[in-house]
Amino acid sequence: MATMVDVARRAKVSVSTVSHVLNGTRNVERETRQRVLDAITATGYRQDALARALRRSRTDSIGLVVSDAGEPAFAAMAHGVEHAAVEHGLTLVLANSAEDVERERKAVQTLLNRRVDGLILARAAESDPGLVDSLEDEKPPIILLDRIFPSLPFDQVGADNRETMRTLTLRLLEQGHRHVAVVAGDTRVPTLRERLDGFTSALLEAGHPLGDHHVITGTDDDELRSALQAALASGEATAVVAGSTPLAVLALTALAAAGLRVPEDVAFATFDGFDNSDLFRPQLTTVRQPAFDMGVAAVQLLVERLRTPDGSPRTVRLRQRIDWRESTEAWPGTA
Amino acid sequence: MATMVDVARRAKVSVSTVSHVLNGTRNVERETRQRVLDAITATGYRQDALARALRRSRTDSIGLVVSDAGEPAFAAMAHGVEHAAVEHGLTLVLANSAEDVERERKAVQTLLNRRVDGLILARAAESDPGLVDSLEDEKPPIILLDRIFPSLPFDQVGADNRETMRTLTLRLLEQGHRHVAVVAGDTRVPTLRERLDGFTSALLEAGHPLGDHHVITGTDDDELRSALQAALASGEATAVVAGSTPLAVLALTALAAAGLRVPEDVAFATFDGFDNSDLFRPQLTTVRQPAFDMGVAAVQLLVERLRTPDGSPRTVRLRQRIDWRESTEAWPGTA
DNA sequence: CTGTTAGCGCGTTCAA
DNA sequence: TTGAACGCGCTAACAG
Numbered sequence: 006m007a008t009m010v011d012v013a014r015r016a017k018v019s020v021s022t023v024s025h026v027l028n029g030t031r032n033v034e035r036e037t038r039q040r041v042l043d044a045i046t047a048t049g050y051r052q053d054a055l056a057r058a059l060r061r062s063r064t065d066s067i068g069l070v071v072s073d074a075g076e077p078a079f080a081a082m083a084h085g086v087e088h089a090a091v092e093h094g095l096t097l098v099l100a101n102s103a104e105d106v107e108r109e110r111k112a113v114q115t116l117l118n119r120r121v122d123g124l125i126l127a128r129a130a131e132s133d134p135g136l137v138d139s140l141e142d143e144k145p146p147i148i149l150l151d152r153i154f155p156s157l158p159f160d161q162v163g164a165d166n167r168e169t170m171r172t173l174t175l176r177l178l179e180q181g182h183r184h185v186a187v188v189a190g191d192t193r194v195p196t197l198r199e200r201l202d203g204f205t206s207a208l209l210e211a212g213h214p215l216g217d218h219h220v221i222t223g224t225d226d227d228e229l230r231s232a233l234q235a236a237l238a239s240g241e242a243t244a245v246v247a248g249s250t251p252l253a254v255l256a257l258t259a260l261a262a263a264g265l266r267v268p269e270d271v272a273f274a275t276f277d278g279f280d281n282s283d284l285f286r287p288q289l290t291t292v293r294q295p296a297f298d299m300g301v302a303a304v305q306l307l308v309e310r311l312r313t314p315d316g317s318p319r320t321v322r323l324r325q326r327i328d329w330r331e332s333t334e335a336w337p338g339t340a
Numbered sequence: 341m342a343t344m345v346d347v348a349r350r351a352k353v354s355v356s357t358v359s360h361v362l363n364g365t366r367n368v369e370r371e372t373r374q375r376v377l378d379a380i381t382a383t384g385y386r387q388d389a390l391a392r393a394l395r396r397s398r399t400d401s402i403g404l405v406v407s408d409a410g411e412p413a414f415a416a417m418a419h420g421v422e423h424a425a426v427e428h429g430l431t432l433v434l435a436n437s438a439e440d441v442e443r444e445r446k447a448v449q450t451l452l453n454r455r456v457d458g459l460i461l462a463r464a465a466e467s468d469p470g471l472v473d474s475l476e477d478e479k480p481p482i483i484l485l486d487r488i489f490p491s492l493p494f495d496q497v498g499a500d501n502r503e504t505m506r507t508l509t510l511r512l513l514e515q516g517h518r519h520v521a522v523v524a525g526d527t528r529v530p531t532l533r534e535r536l537d538g539f540t541s542a543l544l545e546a547g548h549p550l551g552d553h554h555v556i557t558g559t560d561d562d563e564l565r566s567a568l569q570a571a572l573a574s575g576e577a578t579a580v581v582a583g584s585t586p587l588a589v590l591a592l593t594a595l596a597a598a599g600l601r602v603p604e605d606v607a608f609a610t611f612d613g614f615d616n617s618d619l620f621r622p623q624l625t626t627v628r629q630p631a632f633d634m635g636v637a638a639v640q641l642l643v644e645r646l647r648t649p650d651g652s653p654r655t656v657r658l659r660q661r662i663d664w665r666e667s668t669e670a671w672p673g674t675a
Numbered sequence: 676c677t678g679t680t681a682g683c684g685c686g687t688t689c690a691a
Numbered sequence: 692t693t694g695a696a697c698g699c700g701c702t703a704a705c706a707g
Contacts, residue, residue, distance in 0.1 A: 008699095008700060008701090009700065009701065010700085018677075018678085019677065019678045019679075020678090020679095020700090020701080020702095021677075021678065021679080021680095021702080021703080022676090022677060022678075024701070024702060024703085025677090025702095028702080030702085030703090031676085031677095032676070033676075033677085034676065034677090037676080037677080051449070051452065051453055052453055052700090052701085053394075053453065053455065053699090053700050053701070054450075054453040054454045054455065055390055055393050055394045055399065055454070055455050055699090055700075055701090056394055056683090056699070056700035056701040056702090057700080057701055057702075058390050058683095058701090059388075059390045059391055059394055059683050059684070059685090059699090059700080059701075059702095060682085060683055060700080060701045060702045060703085061683085061701085061702065061703095062683070064390065066433075066454075074415065074418065074419040074422060074423075075415070075416075075419055077412055077415060077615060079415065080409065080410070080412060080414065080415035080418075081410075083409065083415075083418075083434070084409040084410055084436065087409060087434060087435070087436050088409075088436070091435070091436075091447075096433060096435070096450055096451075096454060097433065097434045097435070098401075098431060098432065098433050098434070099418070099422060099432045099433070099434045100422070100426070100431070100432070101419065101422050101423070101426075112426075114386070115389075115431055116431075117386065118386055118387060118388065118389040119389045119390070119401075119431060120388065120389065120390050254616055254619065257619045258619070261619075279614070279615060279616055279619075279620075280412060280614060280615065281589055281614055284589065284592045284593070284596075284614075285614075285620035285621060285622070286620060286621040286622075287620070287621075343683095343684060343685085344684065344685065345684085353693075353694085354693065354694040354695070355684095355685080355686095355694090355695095356686080356687075356693075356694060356695080356696095357692090357693060357694075359685070359686060359687080360686095360687095360693090363686080365686085365687090366692085366693095367692070368692075368693085369692060369693090372692080372693080387684090387685085388683090388684050388685070390683085390684075390685090391683070391684030391685040391686090391699090392684080392685055392686075393685090393699095394683090394684080394685075394686095394699050394700070394701090395684080395685045395686045395687085395698085395699055396685085396686065396687095396699090397699070
């Protein structure tokens with residue numbers, strides 16, 4: 006590859022002049038600049054981002070760590086991050102922690118070693134506080150995406166899970182459901198905990214006893230499944246709400262195994278849900294996460310933080326939309 | 341951040357010794373090495389990947405350009421690439437071309453400037469040959485993923501689209517379908533062309549006249565939709581096969597608009613398809629791309645090419661699986 | 676308006 | 692077994 010010296014020689018100028026026309030960082034006479042430009046195309050010169058970054062100690066790149074590259078919601082977030090990143094002239098370095106704390110630690114290390122200008126941790130595992138604290142010195146700005154930890158001093162982007170679940174629940178209660186089974190999953194995950202909070206909050210608001218309902222929490226899929234099956238076997242539950250796509254898969258499987266149809270036998274709603282949901286039956290009532298926009302917002306927060314390293318951390322919550330579909334319609338109580 | 345000099349000073353050795361214990365590149369006496377190791381933990385030193393890369397002219401990173409980060413198949417491929425990359429100690433730099441030739445060119449430029457050790461172009465637009473040819477000098481190994489261009493001198497990874505479509509079609513013919521509508525889409529895309537080839541090949545093999553069937557090609561969604569609607573309106577077609585997920589969406593929408601049910605009125609099958617397809621009706625007969633494995637294979641090819649820069653390019657085709665489901669079952673001709 | 680030069684942090688000869 | 696010193700390609704003082 007041609008280097009700046011080659012260009013300089015060919016244009017009969019110094020390397021600093023070449024650098025300056027490249028970066029537009031000081032005035033260069035018309036003719037001189039043209040000579041440089043010609044030399045550049047003639048030699049096929051391309052700026053070496055590595056050397057440049059080393060010298061400026063800025064890589065113009067950001068790191069994204071996601072906890073589960075398998076989920077579709079990830080794709081949307083990553084897509085949003087990538088989109089916004091190029092918009093700001095930033096390159097995206099991607100890593101996947103696979104919900105594994107150790108891998109996450111390694112991923113962050115790698116990205117830090119690569120000197121990314123900023124870090125976005127999307128749905129990071131426990132987001133082990135020690136992890137980032139341990140890198141006290143000169144650690145770049147960090148944005149937490151999707152899972153919000155109010156106690157941590159970072160900029161964060163999430164959705165208004167609590168509010169949305171509250172609305173969803175109130176509507177189900179209006180429809181006459183008195184025994185709802187909520188598959189809440191691992192409530193150590195902020196997103197899921199917020200959703201469950203929204204549920205209990207709605208019950209309080211409507212004056213319904215929590216004891217009438219089935220709240221199914223836990224980390225283990227098998228346990229969750231059998232807990233749900235027990236709830237369904239009681240014959241009480243007339244509605245099931247799943248807190249995420251994996252939990253919806255689990256719940257729908259359990260429903261099918263129990264021979265229950267949606268929505269004839271039981272109503273169903275889920276967070277996140279499935280792509281192209283309206284093409285298939287049952288058409289599921291779904292809370293759509295603005296995943297793409299969340300990715301964009303994270304980058305936005307990041308570049309602002311880059312400009313203003315100080316100032317207290319901000320938390321941005323994006324509004325979710327509830328797509329009401331057939332799965333919550335056939336209930337007698339419906340208008 | 342602490343640098344090698346800090347470590348060296350603290351361990352009372354030279355920087356070269358530090359470097360050598362770091363990389364295990366020459367013998368260092370037990371005690372000396374221990375002093376260095378201690379100094380490293382004491383200072384919290386971390387190797388600067390930038391400087392290291394500049395010096396070794398190897399970044400231990402690879403670039404991945406995808407044409408549509410929105411599609412789920414992308415997520416799976418990227419996931420596979422990321423997985424295999426870390427396995428080989430490589431970092432993944434991601435870019436999205438959004439099916440735009442210009443953006444693709446820019447993305448490749450950026451990655452090249454970043455000196456990635458290799459490049460994977462996943463489902464790249466037209467893969468404009470000039471694009472990569474233009475970077476004749478010292479361009480890193482390039483792997484083409486998903487879309488195979490037999491005429492291009494690159495290592496490539498794809499699926500056996502032709503073979504799979506042939507099998508699928510023969511089975512439909514066996515079931516008694518005499519008028520199949522194939523939504524083939526943009527046949528400039530190798531993947532789609534291969535699938536269409538498989539269709540005509542099966543007809544030839546079975547001795548069926550191509551003229552009896554409806555082959556719907558084109559770039560414009562609206563045109564495709566109206567062509568399909570016309571084919572359906574004729575009342576002839578008893579089966580519809582879609583060449584990709586977007587085409588399946590288009591086809592299913594058109595079927596619904598025409599008031600046709602799957603599979604009662606018309607059989608349906610698609611390539612790629614939808615996640616969790618077995619939880620919903622209609623359960624679609626689907627050709628599952630081994631997307632994750634394709635990503636892994638691409639990295640595999642890449643590291644081998646890194647080891648052996650010369651040698652003729654290889655093309656790897658991974659086997660696809662047909663998941664037969666309800667959407668092709670209800671036809672009278674079925675066994 | 677332009678040129679000279681000192682590093683950014685590391686790997687790697689060459690000498691000892 | 693260890694150290695000194697050069698340079699990867701670039702930006703940014705500083706000098707003219």
